Amino acid sequence: MDLVNHLEGRLLFAVPKKGRLQQATLDLLAGCDIQFRRETRLDIALVKNLPIALIFLPAADIPTFVGEGRVDLGITGRDQVAEHDSTLPNGETSGVEEILDLGFGGCKLQVQVPQKGDITEAKQLIGRNVVTSFTALSEAFFTKLEGVAPGTKLQTKIKYVGGSVEAACALGVADGIVDLVESGETMKAAGLKAIDTVVESTAVLVKSRDSNNDLLNLITSRIRGVITAQKFVLCQYNIPRSGLAVASKITPGKRAPTITALEEEGWVAVSSMVEKKRVATVMDELIKVGATDILVLNIANSRTD
Numbered sequence: 529m530d531l532v533n534h535l536e537g538r539l540l541f542a543v544p545k546k547g548r549l550q551q552a553t554l555d556l557l558a559g560c561d562i563q564f565r566r567e568t569r570l571d572i573a574l575v576k577n578l579p580i581a582l583i584f585l586p587a588a589d590i591p592t593f594v595g596e597g598r599v600d601l602g603i604t605g606r607d608q609v610a611e612h613d614s615t616l617p618n619g620e621t622s623g624v625e626e627i628l629d630l631g632f633g634g635c636k637l638q639v640q641v642p643q644k645g646d647i648t649e650a651k652q653l654i655g656r657n658v659v660t661s662f663t664a665l666s667e668a669f670f671t672k673l674e675g676v677a678p679g680t681k682l683q684t685k686i687k688y689v690g691g692s693v694e695a696a697c698a699l700g701v702a703d704g705i706v707d708l709v710e711s712g713e714t715m716k717a718a719g720l721k722a723i724d725t726v727v728e729s730t731a732v733l734v735k736s737r738d739s740n741n742d743l744l745n746l747i748t749s750r751i752r753g754v755i756t757a758q759k760f761v762l763c764q765y766n767i768p769r770s771g772l773a774v775a776s777k778i779t780p781g782k783r784a785p786t787i788t789a790l791e792e793e794g795w796v797a798v799s800s801m802v803e804k805k806r807v808a809t810v811m812d813e814l815i816k817v818g819a820t821d822i823l824v825l826n827i828a829n830s831r832t833d
């Protein structure tokens with residue numbers, strides 16, 4: 529089938545074709561019941577149950593396609609959006625709009641130098657060689673550091689490499705690099721240390737500035753629901769009515785806790801959404817104020833404000 533001729537009338541949704549963001553993105557699509565089958569080697573897949581076509585692209589290229597309005601929606605890193613926006617002529621508004629922080633793919637774009645060298649702050653790299661895959665963001669960073677107007681030729685020499693950036697210092701190509709750091713393992717193994725942060729990033733859902741329709745809003749709402757479900761758990765407990773006011777402060781919920789009367793006089797049952805990462809502390813605090821029968825339940829999916 530010639531897929532390109534089947535795109536008419538479909539919402540085009542760009543997703544990473546490989547790399548760090550791909551698996552979490554595919555899981556997210558499954559959570560939204562976006563069903564598709566990708567033929568081997570094809571970068572376009574038609575969604576079976578919705579008028580959507582998925583376009584598999586490198587994460588770095590997604591902001592360009594979205595920004596130029598060639599695709600309507602995309603998932604990529606905030607760092608890639610920032611890099612794309614930094615290439616725009618001064619004053620030009622970006623065609624890429626962030627709609628949602630997806631919470632995964634967390635990393636920092638950092639200035640790194642050899643652990644054993646004499647450089648301890650980014651300023652010392654002015655006039656020296658810096659290697660990166662993020663040339664526009666690095667140029668913007670050093671423009672500020674050099675205190676010159678945007679567009680001025682920099683003293684710092686910024687060179688592009690497509691990958692394995694961390695090898696550049698050891699090979700004598702760079703005095704410092706600007707590269708992504710998550711666990712810090714790659715940086716440590718290459719004998720580097722971070723001395724400054726250019727951008728903090730997570731995966732984001734972006735849309736083209738001029739794209740807006742019911743399907744785009746529906747997909748956004750489904751994705752928001754899945755992300756919320758991943759981030760929150762449902763906490764249920766019983767508590768004497770006298771302790772309700774203080775317990776409600778511990779579990780205020782997204783809007784407000786749900787309170788139900790128990791058959792036992794003077795007791796109520798409370799049900800409230802709690803951020804997963806806070807749940808252990810919340811349970812400790814609930815015990816202290818007299819809550820009993822505390823249960824924590826996973827949320828399979830959600831639609832909340």
Ligand SMILES: Nc1ncnc2c1ncn2[C@@H]1O[C@H](COP(=O)(O)OP(=O)(O)OP(=O)(O)O)[C@@H](O)[C@H]1O
Pocket residue numbers: 546547548549586587588604605606607608633634635690691708709710711729730731
């Ligand atoms: N170590 C990491 N931890 C978490 N997120 C990362 C990490 N490295 C990259 N990312 C995120 O994933 C995005 C894509 O990077 P990744 O290196 O996986 O892309 P790629 O398309 O495979 O490119 P390349 O071929 O250049 O490696 C980055 O822009 C960043 O937002």
Ligand SMILES: O=P(O)(O)OC[C@H]1O[C@H](OP(=O)(O)OP(=O)(O)O)[C@H](O)[C@@H]1O
Pocket residue numbers: 548690691692693694707708709710711712713714715
């Ligand atoms: O702090 P860490 O958890 O070690 O992650 C950071 C590494 O991950 C990314 O590279 P990737 O492995 O995607 O390969 P690449 O260098 O070819 O881009 C990034 O460019 C760093 O090298």
